[in-house]
Amino acid sequence: MAQSTKCLILLAVIALFFVTEIIPLAVTAMAGSIACGLLGFIPAKQVFSGLSNSTVVLFAGMFVVGAAMFYTGLAQKIGETVVRFTGTGENSLMVGVMLVGAGLSSVLSNTGTAACLLPVVLGVCAAAKIPASTELMPLAFACGVGGIITLVGTPPNIIASGALEQAGYRAFGFFEFAKIGIPLTLAALIYMMFIGKHLLPKRTISEDTEVEQEIEANETSSTKMAVSGIILLAVVLTMALGIKGVTLEMAAITGAIVSVLTGCLTEKQAYASIDWVTIFLFAGMMPVSSAMSKTGAGKVIAEWAVGLMGGTPSPMIVTAVLFILSCGLTQFMSNTASAALLCPIGIAISKQLGADPAAVLMAIAVAASCAFATPVGTPPNTLVLGPGGFKFMDYVKAGTGLVIVCFVISLILIPMFWPFFPGK
Template sequence: MSAATITLFILLLAAILFVTEIIPVAATALLVTFLLFLMGIIDAETVFSGFTNPIVILITGMFVIGASLFETGVAKKIGTLITRFAKTEKQLLLAVMVIGAVLSAFLSNTSTTAVLMPIVILIADSAGYSRAKLLMPLAYATALGGMITLVGTNSNLAVQGVMQNESIQPFGFFEFAKVGVPLTIIGIIYMMTIGYKLIPSRENQEKKTFAENETAAGAEVSAVHSKNTRKQVIAVAILLTTVVFMVFEQQIGVPLHIVSIMGALLIVLTRTMTEKQAYKSLDMSTIILVAGMMPMATALSETGAAKMIADTIIGSVGMDAGPYLITGLLFLLTTILTSVMSNTAAATLLAPIGLVIANSMGADPRALLMAICVGASAAYASPIGTPPNTMIYSAGNYRFVDYIKCGVPFIIIQLIVCLVMVPLFWPFYE
């Protein structure tokens, strides 16, 4: 049995365990990694490589920075301001999605989620709303906002890189907005109607994390901190500085994950939060889940398992299937792969395939490549699809099937919109 086939069987086992939740999801992630090692698919160095991955480090730092907003009372002030305008749960949902989408168009989705999570949860707990009804829309909003600009998500940059290497006219900075803005508007409408009904209304957990401290003791701590203007100013200053560094990452030359850890370190050094508070703010289940599944992404790529999936699906319809069918298949294939591996990896893998198919059809490759970009951001049906999806998992008290119930219908809607909008702005044939 080939390494690619073994990898696919382990991936299937992971999917079953994630859906049934027979064991905790973080334990499933580690089990999958160990199985890959025991079967000789990955080496010892790769087993824990996810824990030093820039995305995991970025999440870790942003947990602390996000927690400082809660601990100092900044989140409470911002929450009070938002609730002045959003007096109902639906109005709050709308505000959360609009703010999340706008921020994630220019910041990383992970950073946007980490900043807004404590604010959203504080408002939800104070007003008696279900966190689950608000956190999943936040994750959707960050994914949708990432489709509006070139820098909104790394998958856009990955496809852009392939285009430049092949001397194809690259997409403009806001060219993605032609599809991204309509999809964001449709996504907001979906989450306020159909999606809202599909999201479970579970009771908020009492488990304490950086975003889950609204217990009696936590309320007292927040009340004390809210009077400490110095700490609030420092927390906001560090957050804004982090944001600026992230927006101008390429110009400044400091990677996002280093910026986030530097920000977290400053939070502790300035005594805005104590060391113990910083450690408590880390949701280890989320960190282990993200880090534990990264070796699977490596295995899918290096063994050729991901390409095997792509070749099988594309080969089943043939190159002469027509541009709309091929575009739809590329979108769905990218969506499937980005649910189990990083969106950047999925886009990088499929962009060259899209180019080959477009050339064989004599079609403009920009249409197929834009469909791949959109599909790479459509990881709504899996909590491991994107870091924001994973970050809200514990805080919202979700189950794996919740993502499937809410995500699959929206993926279908997004597919339809993609098939209508993409050929409109980037025709297959001139």
């Protein structure tokens, strides 16, 4: 049996475990990496090479910097301030909740943002006698789509950028995702205001509803809030300006160190804030990506996909097919896993066509964040499930339309900003 065939079988097994989550995602990814070494797809010394990848360091640093805002209470304070300005009307509150959710998620963990704003929204809804269900799902959706705006907003963005760089192409810039992320965020806001809210159930939550918060009680003070905000701003500006000699991971880790030294969070809290599932999932899939390239499995998939698309598919067809595939997978499996699985395939297809893979990988990354149609597609969706009293079909009804809106906008904008055949 050819090595490419063996690798394809392994990839199918990995995909099956990702979708079903019979075993933890991180375990699947690392086991897949080990299998690549045992089967001779990659040298044994490369099996754990993903753990030394600079992107892993970037992940860890930003997890800590983001957590500092939650532990000091700054993120919650921002949420409360926005609610004060928007008032307690159902529509105005939705606008405020979605804007702050998307804004914070663009540079912080979308899960942490949702967890932080959840009790704020519940409290306001209970006091104003507004059905919490009409505000919580918009919050979850905003946290999901807001992450698209910057490079560090959500793991798929970093994975796509890293895959480009690893393949020898120019990586995406820090704010380059904003070209598609901001329009999608505004579209999500408009959709929920005029269509989505009518598809949501109206379930009122009583005032004594208790929400379990993941934020531990620090000696919170206005000084620490200010410090955590300044640290985040400094890190983001450093990354955005592209200062010579200062890499993204250096900026992130420096910010994490300063967060601990200034007491914004303890060393123990810093370690606890790192999402190790994301770290090991990414690190495990890097060697698998290399194996796909070295064995020719990626090329086989690319040739098959191109054949299905007519042999010489247009940029629109390629972008549409991979968007649908990535979006479909992300409704039931980790968006990080979806992106890690499809980015190498996207690059292989692009090479097969002699095209720039930027548009394809952008479509994959964006689609991986459009997990609106199920409660298990992304953590923010799961977080609001119980407090909002939602059922599975509530997500299908309200989220499917938003997925379609994002799909249409992406098909229009992605080829414009990232030409499939630049210069032609």
